[in-house]
Amino acid sequence: DRLVITCTVTQLQSGVTLNVGIYQGDNDEAVSSTTSTSTTSPVTLQYDINSASATDNGVYTCKASFTPTTAVSGPELSEEINQYVRMATVPASTVYVIADQTAVIQCTFYGDDVFDTVTWTKDGSVVGGSVTLASQPYSTDTFSRTHTATIAGFTDSDEGSYTCSSTPSSGGNQLSVSQTVTS
Numbered sequence: 001d002r003l004v005i006t007c008t009v010t011q012l013q014s015g016v017t018l019n020v021g022i023y024q025g026d027n028d029e030a031v032s033s034t035t036s037t038s039t040t041s042p043v044t045l046q047y048d049i050n051s052a053s054a055t056d057n058g059v060y061t062c063k064a065s066f067t068p069t070t071a072v073s074g075p076e077l078s079e080e081i082n083q084y085v086r087m088a089t090v091p092a093s094t095v096y097v098i099a100d101q102t103a104v105i106q107c108t109f110y111g112d113d114v115f116d117t118v119t120w121t122k123d124g125s126v127v128g129g130s131v132t133l134a135s136q137p138y139s140t141d142t143f144s145r146t147h148t149a150t151i152a153g154f155t156d157s158d159e160g161s162y163t164c165s166s167t168p169s170s171g172g173n174q175l176s177v178s179q180t181v182t183s
Helices: none
Strands: 003-009 016-024 032-036 043-049 059-068 078-084 087-089 094-096 103-110 119-122 131-135 144-151 160-166 175-182
Touching (some): 087 175, 103 160
Antiparallel strands (some): 016 059, 059 078, 087 103, 119 160, 131 144, 160 175
């Protein structure tokens, strides 16, 4: 999955250099940064993650500071804006289960939303019957929530593509992730 984190800052003061950086978590080193002395157009900085993984999860902070380029009286200005990466992951794309055993499939949603409403489907139809659904509490340490579907007494008719989907309650696009379950 591709993630793009964008930070836009407008500088209206002349005689200063605008320093903009995107930081992951508590890192002191920016994953992307730029500087500008323009006062006529906003500065837009993007951090593009082409193949997002669980290690890309977390809070991304856009930090902007103004540094005087000439003798200017007054304090230096610094501003921080937090952005959370929203993504869904599964431990493996295919789960192999021995017949008559229990299949456990999981999906994890990352981001600033608790993802408390999740829909599980199998081959496009909402799951039910012998499938037991459970959710772990939202973790403020990892900004994630894991959801589990458990199928007791797995048979050939349980084989298929299982999809776990959630739409953030605070708005935004639906996130979905699928696993193939086979014996």
